[in-house]
Amino acid sequence: MTRADLIATIASRFPALTVKDADIAVKEILDAIGRSLAQGDRVEIRGFGGFRLNYRPARTGRNPRTGVTVPLPAKYAPHFTAGKQLRERVEVSVRNTPLQQAA
Template sequence: MIKSELVLRLSERNPHLYQRDIENVVNTILDEITDALKHGDRVELRGFGAFSAKERDARVGRNPRTGAKVEVSQKLAPQFRAGKEMRYRLNPDGL
């Protein structure tokens, strides 16, 4: 599902709300999660999961086309861990 499909599904379930308002809410939530990760915070949505930023060290990589060595700088990568309730919903027979 992409963001526009999520907005459409939410607007179908909530016909009393304008689609543009739902889109603003979804964008605000995603922006806040992104900003929190950027500042090194952890975002936990109970029953859904937790987002965190993992630090990746600088390393020497290779250009796959030429095989030349390339310096890859240190960076933050997003990480998601599904919550217990989500795991149970995906696997109703048990974990």
């Protein structure tokens, strides 16, 4: 599902909202999550999951094209952990209709 699909779904599910209103709502929610993570806070949405920051220490990487060793700096990366209800919904869905395996 893309952001545009999410906006269209919300607008169709709630007739009082226009597509523009749904767009603003989705944008505000995503911006709030981003701001919280930027401040180092954890974001938890009950029944869906949680977002937090993972610290990745500095390391040496390798350019796959040239094979040259490249130093990679330490950084914080967003990490999502699915909640119990989401994991259970996905598991039931996969059991009922198996997904295609990626090639």
